[in-house]
Amino acid sequence: MPPEIVHTPDSLLRRPRFLFWTMWQDLLAARELAWRLMVRDISAQYRQALLGIAWAFIPPIATAIGFTLAKDANVFTVGETAIPYPAYVMFNMTLWQTFADAATGPVQAVMQAKPMLARVNFPREAIVLAKLGEVGFNFLIKLILIIGLFLYFRVPLSWTVILAPVALIHLILLGTLVGVLLAPIGVLYQDVFKGLNMIMGFWLFLTPVIYPVPTQGVFGALVAWNPVTPLLVTIRELATTGVLTNAVGFWVVSLCTFVGLLLTWIGFRIAMPYVVERVTS
Template sequence: MFRDLMASRELAWQLAVRDIKAQYRQTALGLIWAFILPLANTAAWLMIHNAGIVTVRHTDLPYPIFVFTGTMLWAIFMDSVNAPLQQTIAARPMLAKINFPREALVVSGIYQTLFNAGIKLVVTLAALLIMGVAPGMGLAFFPVALLSLILAGTALGLLLTPIGVLYSDIGKALPLLMQFFMYLTPVVFPMPQSGWAAALFQVNPLTPLIVTARDLLTGMPPAYMDGFMTVNAGMLVLLALVWVVYRAAIPILIERMSA
């Protein structure tokens, strides 16, 4: 299993380079596509907030920065959730006809998520500096937070992949679900202080990931370190499990999809 993973690194790299090149070569806006969606999201929420349609409780950070970092980080997480299913479905003709280490698809998805995350982060950091927020020492630990976001995303995405390849319902439901989860995570709102909503936010395993990542990025003291560690440990275990499932599932999926 691990030998296959090692064997697939180079292939994963090639596939990632192929997909990234192909993706941006056929666009006029190019790299801008990597961050246009969270940018638009931020703009929408700022408008809603400023117009007073929805009042958002006071945040420690200036609200524009809060929303902007939140949506950017959430977009990275979304990318990593979508990647395994997308990669596997896109590679159907190849899967059905060529025997190659299947891990390569997942790893290639991670590479691509990282690449797009890099672009998003450059934009985010630039925006932070312009708005006068100094990231501080915490930034040194930010890569860890970034990797845990991608780890969690990949584990969850991979969990859905075997069923998602058979039934396209999963692929259709995923954006809806993610939208729903976004509002249960402090992405565009801060944590509610009390009531059932506060409990939900607390239980949501994504909360510590997003909050820690944002805190590190904006030079705030990380508030949820314990939760962050627990979630990471849990996600590692989950990833190992779904990886085994994925390997077992692929031959069965191939005979059912017969591309």
């Protein structure tokens, strides 16, 4: 006899052991489904486009060219960067884009999966995992571009580059935290997705992507308090110079991310049935 499943109105928080057990079970069950959904989404994404996979390269190249031209024309001035500016911008932009995708992805994915959510009871984690897989896939595609660029500009790499993927995962998790936190409310209110896109634009401005880390003034303080800053800077330093300027900040943000993500996940699980109920009643 399979185990009995009981649906009750009571809060899952009153049964914490059961809650954690089902979270673990669903995470295991979601892996294969997430893989399927990811394959489905990625193949569908490029199948109806003439340029196909080239669309993964075009936006970062366009951005990098734009900023490089602007800088050469002295439209704005940035301080010295450790590596040539086009490579600097392209590398940062790719990291930022990966973070932004991880943040907006879950909201978008859950919104798109609305009809499916309303009809089939599958592990909801799969949608988020599939989106993260897609984020990772897109990053790998862009990585090819970065490698080409680094070779062209003869950017020296540090041996610590092998640690960079770990830091990158922390960055993606931070993005996921934001995404999973907003996803349930995002299904209820369209404002969330619209607002999120706007905030991401502003957030980019506060992150040392097109400029090196500022040290002075209110702006410097804002950038320093931005949780993305230590993660992004650390990844770049691990890959290039190998000298970490803000290791403490990196670990503080990482730990907060881990704890926050677990709490957000619990919140997501609890919220989803209420969300499904409201979107289709």
